[in-house]
Amino acid sequence: xxxxxxxxxxxxxxxxxxxxxxxxxxxxxxxxxxxxxxxxxxxxxxxxxxxxxxxxxxxxxxxxxxxxxxxxxxxxxxxxxxxxxxxxxxxxxxxxxxxxxxxxxxxxxxxxxxxxxxxxxxxxxxxxxxxxxxxxxxxxxxxxxxxxxxxxxxxxxxxxxxxxxxxxxxxxxxxxxxxxxxxxxxxxxxxxxxxxxxxxxxxxxxxxxxxxxxxxxxxxxxxxxxxxxxxxxxxxxxxxxxxxxxxxxxxxx
Numbered sequence: 001x002x003x004x005x006x007x008x009x010x011x012x013x014x015x016x017x018x019x020x021x022x023x024x025x026x027x028x029x030x031x032x033x034x035x036x037x038x039x040x041x042x043x044x045x046x047x048x049x050x051x052x053x054x055x056x057x058x059x060x061x062x063x064x065x066x067x068x069x070x071x072x073x074x075x076x077x078x079x080x081x082x083x084x085x086x087x088x089x090x091x092x093x094x095x096x097x098x099x100x101x102x103x104x105x106x107x108x109x110x111x112x113x114x115x116x117x118x119x120x121x122x123x124x125x126x127x128x129x130x131x132x133x134x135x136x137x138x139x140x141x142x143x144x145x146x147x148x149x150x151x152x153x154x155x156x157x158x159x160x161x162x163x164x165x166x167x168x169x170x171x172x173x174x175x176x177x178x179x180x181x182x183x184x185x186x187x188x189x190x191x192x193x194x195x196x197x198x199x200x201x202x203x204x205x206x207x208x209x210x211x212x213x214x215x216x217x218x219x220x221x222x223x224x225x226x227x228x229x230x231x232x233x234x235x236x237x238x239x240x241x242x243x244x245x246x247x248x249x250x251x252x253x
Contacts (some may be wrong), residue, residue, distance in 0.1 A: 011225065015053050019226040022046050052234040053226035055216070061237035062212035066187040069208045080205065081179040083121050085112040085144075086166055086193060087128025087136040088186060099132035101139045104186060104210075109140045111209035112184040113147035121182070124149050125173065127157040127166040163189070164247065167196035178202050187211045188240050192247060212236060 026046060030039040051057045063070065088104030101109070109126070116124060124144060130136030135158035145151050155173055160166040180203045185193050187208035197204050212233050216223060 013225070013227045015226045015228045015231055019050060019053065022049065050226055053231045055223040055227070055230045058230040058233035058237065059213055059216070062188060062233055065191070065237055065240055066211055066213050069187045069190055069206060070211065070213060079180055080119055080121050080182040082123045082125060082174070083112050083116060083182045083184060084125040084127060084170060084197070085109055085140060086163070086185040086189070087126070087130055087140060090130035090132040090136045090139060092132045099134035099139065101136065101143065105136065105140060106143065108184050108186065108209040109143045110147060111207070113144050113149050115182065115184070115207060116149050122153065123155050124153050125155045125157065125170060127160055127170060129158055129161050163193055164196050167200060170197065171200035180205065182207050184209050188236060192240070192244050195247070
């Protein structure tokens, strides 16, 4: 019954409904159109949409981005001097005049604070301006304090709006470049973040705070039904792939 329930949930996902409507549109278009160029373009769009919306494709893309951190156990040096937590987004709710950290940001700070519990460091860095009215790093600092990180150990970078700017601002905080840095961000974002931070610091240890990739479990059928969650993972993966390419191009100029 659980397998049936999981399959039924996939059938009511909005992405699956859109997929079905696209198939119906293709059938009607194919039957009524004298020229087949339009239907063929629509067919190509449907194939791409389907591929981007199923878990096998989304999982493969996420694995490609995160494989270096999946294949080995990640532990920062016990003598880590600094923990750097990179922001993952924030949003405003104008009706109540408040800014909230995204779930990604919360996970990163919580993971960094948990690491601090067992490996107290000299400094705990919160980095990111975000798009909200309140700087993302300030919200991260408040959350870290609530999770047990002493306020006097926290350094805030509330100016950077992207990964390379975070590295630049963090570089300004520390004169010594041989300090041991424990870098906390999402696994899909870690490779690019590592590269940027290693431009300035000699010892950077990755501490991935979460993975998009997940091992297949349960009934395999729902994994091949177009779903919103799979499309979201594909979107994140494509954005990160484009960002990696852009950062490599940027190095040439």
